[in-house]
Amino acid sequence: MYLCILSASLHKNLSDGWNRKAKNEKFISITLSVGTEGRGTLKKFQYHGCYWHGCFRCFPNDRNTIMVNGKTGKDWHLATLARTRALRKADYRVIEKWGCQDAKSSEIEAEIPRSKTRIYPHAIFYDFEAYMNENRRKERTDTLTLTDAHVPISVSVGYTLQRQPTHICEREPADLIRKFVEEVEGRGAEIRKRVRAEFLPKDIELVTKKPRKRIEEWCNQVPVLGFNSGKYDLNLIKRHFAEQLADTTAKIKVAKKGNTTMFIQTPHFHFLDIVNYVG
């Protein structure tokens, strides 16, 4: 009932004032309490004037501009959120309304962003070359003897930010793979920086924990592509590569299908084989 009265009279009288920027405007917000004291039954209607509370819809570009009483739009917005949280914690049922949200319009629904699929805009790619080493003779069983072994000798690493690839050649596989991991990490950091600047929302601190974590994870995981790497390259380097990866992070996910590695996932990289994705 109170909400009806508010809609009819207060809302009409005040909605103009809410969005006015006039400095002499005294009205900042209204808090109305309705109901009886007791757990969860006392309602608070919080009406926030957009200018005074740093509404991020109405003042998206003024986040760091001083708006009222020496505080920025962002400060006011955060203070408003904190106030609502405190009220909820004190067991009030808080019903919030911002000046720019008309009670009768469906503006609130219309503003909810729709989920859309974005393809990660950059990637690193690599290719190992090996030579046959005849000295690594292995008698696996009585009837099966491996006369020579594939030994990685060089790798080329490139990425989508610029055309120049790096060619690394090392006689010792452990050194080769260490340099490979360093190269991938250097290029990965550049891509990550670019993607974070482009995709992380400016007010990421206002996003709740779970989606914020997912957004950051998406930005941080740079795809690293090999061609036929699942069958060849990753098997070729697996011994030293697994050591190197384990040194950089504790969280590694590996998906295998027979002898083929489908993907290796760490918090910073996603090693994929293009062959799995071409028709």
Ligand SMILES: [Zn+2]
């Ligand atoms: Zn607003």
